[in-house]
Amino acid sequence: MAQESTSAVPQTHRVLYLKSTRDPYDISVVEQPTPQAGPGSAVIQILGAAVLSYSREIFSGRKPYPYPTPFVPGSSAIARVAAVGPDATTLEVGQLVYFDCYIHGRDDPNSLILHGLYYGLDPGSNKLMENEWRNGTYAEYSKVPLENCFPLDERRLLGNPADGGLGYNMADLSYFSKLAVPMGGLRNVNIRAGEKVIIAPATGAFGSAAVLAALAMGAQVIAVGRKLDALEKVKTLSPEGRIRTVQITGEVAQDVRELTKFGPADVFFDISPEEAAKSTHFTSCIQALGRGGRVSLMGAFMELTLPIMAMFQNDITLKCKFMYTKQDMRFMIQLAEAGYLKLGQAGGIQTAGSFSLEQFEAAFDTAAEMGGPGMQTIIAP
Template sequence: MAQASTSAIPPIHRVLFLNSTRDPYDISVVEQPTPQAVPGSAVIQILGAAVLSYAGDIFSGRKPYPYPTPFVPGSSAIGRVAGVGSDATKLEVGQLVYFDCYIHGRDDPDSSILHGLFYGFDPSSNKLMENEWRNGTYAEYSKVPLENCFPLDEQRLLGSPAEGGLGYNLADLSYLSKLAVPIGGLRVVDVRAGEKVIIAPATGAFGSAAVVAALAMGAQVIAVGRNLDALEKVKSLGPEGRVRTVQITGDVTHDVGELTKSGPADVFFDISPEQAAKSTHFTSCIQALGRGGRVSLMGPFMELSLPIMAMMGKDITVKCKFMYTKEDIRFMIRLVEAGDLKLGQAGGVQAAGLFPLEQFEAAFDTAAKMGGPGMQTIIAP
C-alpha cells in the first residue's frame, strides 16, 4: 500500500484557537497535535495567511459570519507542503504552494465553505467545516484538500531578477488572496484586452485588487469611488493613462457624463458592501455602458434596483459571481509567473504588517485601519 509522504512534521504545533464568539475576543494561542496527511489532503506549513480588513469583526462576533466553535480561524495562505496523502499524484513535499480557502464538496460541488472563515449557505456545506476541514490557517500547520493547493514556481517568483526571477518575497505572494476574488468576477464577463472596465468601488481592498487584475488582463480602467485621496492612490496602481478616476457625486446625469468622457465602457464590475445597496452609482455605471455591455456583481447579500429599461435597450448582460473557479486561480498564477500581473512594489502593493500568532489583535486592528488601496495584512506563524 502506498504511504503518505511527509517531511519532519513536529508532533505539536501552535494555533490561534477561537473558543467562542465574544466581543472583544475569546481567542488564544495554544498548542495542539499537528494534523497528519490522509488520502485527499495535504499538510502545509503556513508561511503567511491573509487577514481581511473586517477579520476583527468576524472573530469577535460583531459581524455575524457563521462558523463552528471552537475552531482555528484563517484564510487563504502561502505555504510549503509538509505532507501529502497517498493519493497525491503531483504535489510533493517541499513545494511552495498557494492554498485557496474556497473549498467545495467532492460529491456535491454546490456545497462550499470558506475555510477558517465561513460555514456555507446550507446544511450540506456546514458538514465540510464541522468535521474534516474545521481548522484554518492561523496556525503553524494546516490540513487542507489536495485540490486547493496550487504549486508556485518558486525560482521564478522569488528568484533574483538578474537570474530571470521576479524578486518577490513571501509577503508579496500573499496578495494572491486579494486578487483571486476580482479575477473570478472579471473572467465571468470575459474581460478582454483593450476594453474599458468600470470598477466600483475601486478604493477598498478587493476593488483596488480588481484594478490591478484588470490592468494585467489588458483592460483600460475607470476607477470609481467617493474619496478623492483614495482614488489618487488607486490611479497610481497603473501606468500613466491606463487608469482614469471618477468621483461619484450622486447626480446620475453628471456621473454618467464623467464616466463616458472617452466613450461608453464595455464592462462594469462592482464589489460594493451591503451598505451601498441604494447607491446611485449602480445606475450611473450601467448607463455608462455601450450596447452589449456586461455587468459583474460581486457585492454581498443585498437587493438592488437596477435601470432595467436602459439595460434592455442596450442588450446589457448581468452576471452575479461568488468567489471564483479553480481555473481562475490557475489563470491568476500564470499571469503572475509571466510577469503580467504585478505584485509587491512593482504593482504598487505593500504589506501593512506581518504579525506572529500572538499579535493577532494588532493584526486585526492594522487590517481594519489600513485596508485601503494596495494594502494587505498578514499573519506569519
C-alpha cells in the first residue's frame, strides 16, 4: 500500500490567481500555502497544463463559463505525484501521471465539474468546485482526486527508442488533454478497425485530435472542413494515406456526392462549435452514412435540424456524449503506450509554446492564434 507522504511538498507555491472577471480582469501570479493531501486526494506537481484557445475569453468573463472567484484556473495536466492521502493504494510519490480535469461527485456521479474551468449544472457540482476542488492546475502544485490521476509508463513513453522507448517529451504528453474528448465520443459509438469515419470539423484543435484518435483505433478517416489549406494539413497526419478530405460547400447534394465517393461511411463524428448549429454539414454527413450507420455528437450545444427521414430509412443510431469515461482515458493511454496513438512529431503534433505562470498572457494569446490542426499550447510552472 502506498504510504501517506507530504515530504516532497513545500510550504508555499506559486499560482495564477483569478480574483475577478471585471474588465479588465484581475489575474496575477501570487504565492499561496501549498495544499496538503488528505483522504481521497493527491497533491501533484504540475509539469505541463493545457491551455484552451479561448482561455482569455473564459477567464475574462467574456465567454460565460460559470466558476467561483477568486480561484486558481487550470485544465488537465501532466504531473508528478508529490503527496498522497492515507487511502491511496497504488499511487506513489514521484510517479508520472496524467491528471484528468473531469471530476465526478463520489456520492452522485451526475455532479460534474471541469477542474479549474467549469462549475457544472447542479448544486452538487457547485459544491465540488466551491470547496474541495476549487483550485486548478495553473500552479506549481494542485490538490486533486486520487481517481483522476492516471499512471503513465514513463520508461516507455519518454525512453530512448534504442531501448524500446517512444522518445516523447513532457510537452508531447500534454496532448492527451486534446485527445481525451474525442476519444470519449468515438468509443461511445464503438469504432471498429477498418471502418470509415467522417470527422467534422476536422481542422480545429479537437477535430484534428479526433482524426488521430480514430486512426489509432484502426479507422479510415474522411476529414471534413471548409478551408482547403487546413484540410491539407490534416491530411499529413497520416503519411500512410488513411485520411481523405472533403471541402464542404454548403450544397447538400454536392457534398453528399463528395463524401460518398469513398463508399458509404460507417460513422459520423461531430465536434462543431455552437456557431455551426445551422450548418448544412450535419445533413450531408448523415446522408453519407450507410445502412446501420452511427452518429456521435459532441459539439454544437444547441438545437439542431437533422434529416430524420433519412435516419429512419437507414437505421441510423445517434448518440450524444459529454466528455468521456475513466475507461476511455485508460484506453487512450494504452493506445499511446502501445505506439498506436502517435504523439509529438510522430503524430504531426506541434507545441506552439510552453510558458511559465508569469507568461500567462502570452500563453493565452498563443493558444488563440495557434489553435489549428495538431497544435497545442501549455503552461509549465
